[in-house]
Amino acid sequence: MSKIVRTIANLATPFIFMFGLYVIIHGHITPGGGFQGGAVFASGIALLIVAFNAEKVQNYLKESHLSVIESSGALMFIGLAFAGICVTFFYNILIGSPLFGQIPPEGSNPGFIWSAGVIPLMNVAVGLKVIAGLSGIVLVMALVSSNVRIDE
């Protein structure tokens, strides 16, 4: 692509990544969460693939690493669901404890980050899964027409 597109992609990409991570982590206070923030992050990676060649992006972002990230996100989600198995399947176990367990007052209030039990950790797990999944789909479909062998 031309020099203007490459320069703007170099300048705008850190802000897109930072905004995506902000939407993922503040999922229990503001609108957003795991799926929405993961989609924002994956569209930042799609901007990199369009501006530079897909072969150059593949040198930095191999497919084996993406599958490791996605599998670890799925395992973390299931592990958090099984953590409260003594009561029922999806029990929120971290509410009273000092790690994430503050309960906000009734009615309208400014939000606290260290609240809401298991929900922020589940947001991070689903966010990792969506980032790796959508980036993998866009990268594989961009490499098809370049006749590049996809390694194991």
Added chain:
Amino acid sequence: MTESLFNIPFIAVAALVSIALYIILTKRNLIKMVMGIVILESAVNLFLVTLGYRSGGATPIFTNAPQSLMVLPVPQALTLTSIVIGVSVTALMLSMIILIHRHTGSIDAEKSRKLKG
């Protein structure tokens, strides 16, 4: 009769569904069929979200919330799942169209009906 003229979101959903059915049933290009399926999926998401609206309601979030009624949160949660399912189905359909073009050389729906090896 005049109070049913305010159901404008439901009329919009009916219009979108009929346009999508017309596209899927009468076009022969495979990519236009995929576009029709995406429009149908968007119409269903719009219908789910506008089912749970209360008059004069606010967003169901307690951070700096105004003092009024709140909109129902459960249809919004179901729509979130439906959007992700639509993205996955679209990605798989487009990959199969690329493979069909590689094997038969055309993207006409009438020419790729023979089950050859």
Added chain:
Amino acid sequence: MGIVVTLFFACALLMRPFGQPPSDMDDYIINNAQKETGANNVVAAVVFDYRGYDTLGEATILFTAVTGVVMLFRRTKEEIL
């Protein structure tokens, strides 16, 4: 096909009016979500806590779709030689 389109538009005009949803289940969820889950965002509490099974199924669908797309574009050794 004209019959189907006419039936759709008739259903859209005869539905219940726009601002009055039919269910009362969400009153319990809105009133008790801050005490039981501790989250300010009621939609996030519904997606991950009250209806966690649906999110588990959706994560499985994402995983299956990504596996399918990557598998369809894999070249074996005899196609390259």
